[in-house]
Amino acid sequence: MNYNFFRGKANKIYLVLIIFLIITNVTSFGILIYRNNLDAAERFGSQYPLINVARNFIDQKHFITNLQPLRDDLNKLVVENGPSAISIYFEFLNTGANISINPDAKIWPASLVKVPLAMGVMKKIENGDWMEENELVLMKDDRDLAWGDLYKKPIGSRFTIGFLLKELLTNSDNTAFRILYRNLSTDELQDIIRAVGLDELFDQEGKISAKEYSRIFRSLYASSYLKRENSQKILKWLAESPYQEYLGQGIPEKITFSHKIGDNKNVDVILDSGIVYIPNRPYLITVTIDFSQGDMNRDKALELIKIISEKSYQYINDYVQS
Numbered sequence: 001m002n003y004n005f006f007r008g009k010a011n012k013i014y015l016v017l018i019i020f021l022i023i024t025n026v027t028s029f030g031i032l033i034y035r036n037n038l039d040a041a042e043r044f045g046s047q048y049p050l051i052n053v054a055r056n057f058i059d060q061k062h063f064i065t066n067l068q069p070l071r072d073d074l075n076k077l078v079v080e081n082g083p084s085a086i087s088i089y090f091e092f093l094n095t096g097a098n099i100s101i102n103p104d105a106k107i108w109p110a111s112l113v114k115v116p117l118a119m120g121v122m123k124k125i126e127n128g129d130w131m132e133e134n135e136l137v138l139m140k141d142d143r144d145l146a147w148g149d150l151y152k153k154p155i156g157s158r159f160t161i162g163f164l165l166k167e168l169l170t171n172s173d174n175t176a177f178r179i180l181y182r183n184l185s186t187d188e189l190q191d192i193i194r195a196v197g198l199d200e201l202f203d204q205e206g207k208i209s210a211k212e213y214s215r216i217f218r219s220l221y222a223s224s225y226l227k228r229e230n231s232q233k234i235l236k237w238l239a240e241s242p243y244q245e246y247l248g249q250g251i252p253e254k255i256t257f258s259h260k261i262g263d264n265k266n267v268d269v270i271l272d273s274g275i276v277y278i279p280n281r282p283y284l285i286t287v288t289i290d291f292s293q294g295d296m297n298r299d300k301a302l303e304l305i306k307i308i309s310e311k312s313y314q315y316i317n318d319y320v321q322s
Contacts, residue, residue, distance in 0.1 A: 070315040084102070089103070094280075118165055130161055137179075138155060140155050145174075150176055159176075213286055248309070255278060257275070278313070
């Protein structure tokens, strides 16, 4: 009798049994963790039915309400550098605690108008009127040399809507803006203004305030206007922006920063608005600076926006509940 044959068979059976037991234990452990988390969510949810469900998953130390030291620092910066030239809006998204400095100051929005336009385009896609794969044509009047490279393409070039959106948000391409804008109706643009509550966003001269504009990013963060997958897509494209010489100067590279910059040298303004995703401590910040006033210049404005960003990041990142 060939005992080696049976011994080989037995070894294979033992091996199969061991693998089976490992898989079973891992699966059971995973199910146990899932059930424990689910049970915890249901337990806290039933225990505190009137409390924000996020409290079931985020530790108390990440719910910051005391912004007074940061408010004092930012107020001091604004007073020292010309209060009429600077506007700041800061909001800690876990609690809604906020800082609003010079909230009524309005300046030319520059490229910040590209985000609501992108949201209007996404809404057409959600409604089934467009698809990201649909193509739009470059016309002569669409060319704009100020920002981006699409103006270099031949007249008659065709681009998918998805490609134009990415160029619009990531590279702030003005030609992409003109192509998309030309293909949207006035009613479609007004829809987002009404839906997000932005009736006061633009004044009669087309200027904006930092506080009002911040509603755009709050809407994307909450996915209150667009579906989650489309809000996520827009925020992801904005996080890939190469323009980090504004608020991005004060934020470590490892931290995700979904933002839109505005910069118009013809009217001497710089702006930046977005969400800084410190783990468990996201915050929204918008800064607008008009450096045509007083002794402010472009270099001073860029240094100032860096300091504002650094102070905001450090305060939230280092904050310890007392």
